Amino acid sequence: MHLALAADADSPDFRPEAVHAATPAIACRLYQSIRSESKVTMALLGRNLNGLDEYPRPLADQVLSISDKLMSSHEYLLHDYNSRA
Numbered sequence: 001m002h003l004a005l006a007a008d009a010d011s012p013d014f015r016p017e018a019v020h021a022a023t024p025a026i027a028c029r030l031y032q033s034i035r036s037e038s039k040v041t042m043a044l045l046g047r048n049l050n051g052l053d054e055y056p057r058p059l060a061d062q063v064l065s066i067s068d069k070l071m072s073s074h075e076y077l078l079h080d081y082n083s084r085a
Contacts, residue, residue, distance in 0.1 A: 031077040038074075042067045 008014050042064065049060055063070070 027077045031074055034074045034077075035071060038071055042071070 045060055046064055049057065049064070052060055
């Protein structure tokens with residue numbers, strides 16, 4: 001469905017909006033939402049690590065080993081706006 005809606009370039013109702021155009025409050029809420037979902041996802045992956053099959057387990061270990069880097073990868077949402085203000 002997302003692909004179908006995004007394919008309609010003529011309709012302003014479904015045109016993607018740039019994140020950099022967001023207000024500081026919107027950027028902050030977006031950042032907090034992404035960070036919260038990321039924490040939940042990493043915790044879920046960690047709890048289910050031993051139940052994974054042989055192939056995905058090393059990949060999951062790799063993701064968990066860089067979880068701090070992944071968790072901070074969306075900080076640009078806060079910094080980009082603040083640097084323009």
